[in-house]
Amino acid sequence: MKSTVRRLEQLMYKTDLVPLDGRKKAWIYHHGILPTISWDFMMTDFNETTINTMERCVNKYLKKWLNITKSADPSILYRGAFGLSITSIRNACLTARTNTEITLCTSKDPIVRLTAKRRREKDHNASSHNTPKRLKRAVNDLVFQSQFCQSTRTPGDRRGIGARGTANRVRINKRSIIKRVKEMSDEEKIAKILSLASQSQWTNWDEVIHTDWKWNEMLYGLSSRMLSFWLNSVQNTLPDPVNLRRWGKQKTAQCPLCKWKNCTLQHILCSCKVALEQGRISWRHDSLLTIIVKHLKESKVKHDRDAHSCNSDSNLIQFVKKGVKPKRRKKPHTCFWGQANDWKILMDTRQKQYHIPPEIASSNLRPDICIHSTKAKKVCFIELTSPAEENITSWRIKKTEKYLGLLEEARGNGFKAYCRTIEVGARGFVSKPSLNVFSLFGFNEREKVNITKNLSKTAIRCSHFIWINRESSSWSHPNRLID
Ligand SMILES: [Zn+2]
Structure with missing residues (x-):
């Protein structure tokens, strides 16, 4: 475990020294460094302390590269909704461990299965976050969903949302279990961010479409300054006057334009009187x-x-050969x-x-x-x-x-x-x-x-x-x- 942590730290440090745009360094982390160490994750059950150490190291560098305020909650880097969906160390570790566990449990060799079972029983009293327990919870969730949350429609019935209601039946396989384990970890993250009042406002934006940033758009769609502005604006961690006052860097939070006394990001972007007048x-x-x-x-x-x-098509008579089914005509646009x-x-x-x-x-x-x-x-x-x-x-x-x-x-x-x-x-x-x-x-x-x-x-x-x-x-x- 120690050698993995050291290797990760070295790789991150070396990447940091490369004269590249910060976003590209984040790309290197996601596509280069993580795969290098994921084999270790498969082989060893990392404990919570080690995962935390590694996460701290990765968070520090990613925040630096993407220009995110130090006090910002790091979940914005990793979550899919309102975030960048980069894979976190924790998720990579979870996925790898779940994979190993499933492989052992479903092995064709009875000795391997028995060994895995013994190990599970031995670990039973360990922390509630260990892999077998997570796995058990995920499987239980999926079993529950497959029994109770299914569509009640018969195949011929086309009422309601989506024509193919019966097709999306909950399946219990390796992929769905891993997906559920990841979801559970995301839920824990959201529960954590809810305790930060000003950074969790995005959790109330129910009505908006989630932006789904692909690497391509992240690297070439926006400039690095704009990306950093966007990331900080979602969590309200930009240095606006109210935040500067909160961080103890200035005493008042006056708007530089209209002198309003509580100048937040929202005030600057949407409601400042002077800004409105100036257009x-x-x-x-x-x-x-x-x-x-x-x-x-x-x-x-x-x-x-x-x-x-x-x-022009509909004016022509379309002859149909004997024994051939006529082609369906395109419906006119409505x-x-x-x-x-x-x-x-x-x-x-x-x-x-x-x-x-x-x-x-x-x-x-x-x-x-x-x-x-x-x-x-x-x-x-x-x-x-x-x-x-x-x-x-x-x-x-x-x-x-x-x-x-x-x-x-x-x-x-x-x-x-x-x-x-x-x-x-x-x-x-x-x-x-x-x-x-x-x-x-x-x-x-x-x-x-x-x-x-x-x-x-x-x-x-x-x-x-x-x-x-x-x-x-x-x-x-x-x-x-x-x-
Ligand atoms: Zn103002």
Whole structure:
């Protein structure tokens, strides 16, 4: 055990000395150093103290490489939701040990099985975290799930969520057991972070889509400064005035712009009066809006092209040879755009405003996007908000209520009217209901993932720029960021 710890420390130290970007060093840890020592994990049952020592060493270097505040909870590096999902030493050890244990228990050799059983019984009184006990708990959980949490639908029944309800039956095999063991360790981590009030706010963000960072995007999608900004912003560990006061580095927590006395990250990114007046927040909002409108226009063009090819096909008579089954015809698209060709997409930005056409409604309200067609007698209002993640739900309700009267009026004038909201948080998290808007306009799954990533990346870039300019009183009115 000692030699493994020493080897790990040496490898981490050597990696630290290499003149590389910190993110690449983290990559080396994940893909180079961990596999090197995982054989030791399989062979030896490491005790808690040794695992803790190794974790401390790895945490120290990873935090340094990714520029995370020292006091931050390290779980952000390892968790899948709202984190980077790098494999931790603990998880690597757990996986390896569980693997060994399963291999021994299911061995074809009776002597090996018996030895494993004896060892399990001997370890019975050891700490509650040892591998056989964990394994037993994981298997029990899975047995319980397979008996009680199964779908009650018969194969022919297609009601409810997902057409293939009976296919996702809980299976008990090596893979599912290892997965469950990992989940249990994650649950322990979340239980631990809940005791840190200011760092655990993300646990309340139920409505947002989890960003799933791949190594590729981590290394090349964002700059290292932006990644570090994002990581620290999720756990509220950026050096904003309130945190600086908490860490004892300054006495007051005044906002440098508006002199508000409790200046948090949320205040800087979303609610500072001066920033609002100068148009810093609306710059982020308008950048996001431009991206959405760009994607909507693309979807319109694609729809027109598809509809055209569909129409030209349907005019031809398709003869079918004797004995050959006829091909199924493509169903025509039934998304929002329909058959009309006079669609107009209006956008409301800080620089340029529009008016709702009087035939739809006579109102001075202007939702961020208005898409309408006089031929189809259809109109859709889309409102975009870019609040702090904590306030996404309340903003959605507020914005929906705001346009109820407008909807009624448009419907009274014979239009089929919709109102939808999109929320992109200041830290780059897109709310789940926003996806319905994209579905309405006929985006497929891949396009939806694409636009979500695009929006969250732009939100992070804009927020980062607002953050680094938090102390300068002038604002240069940069161009909108369009990816
Ligand atoms: Zn302020």
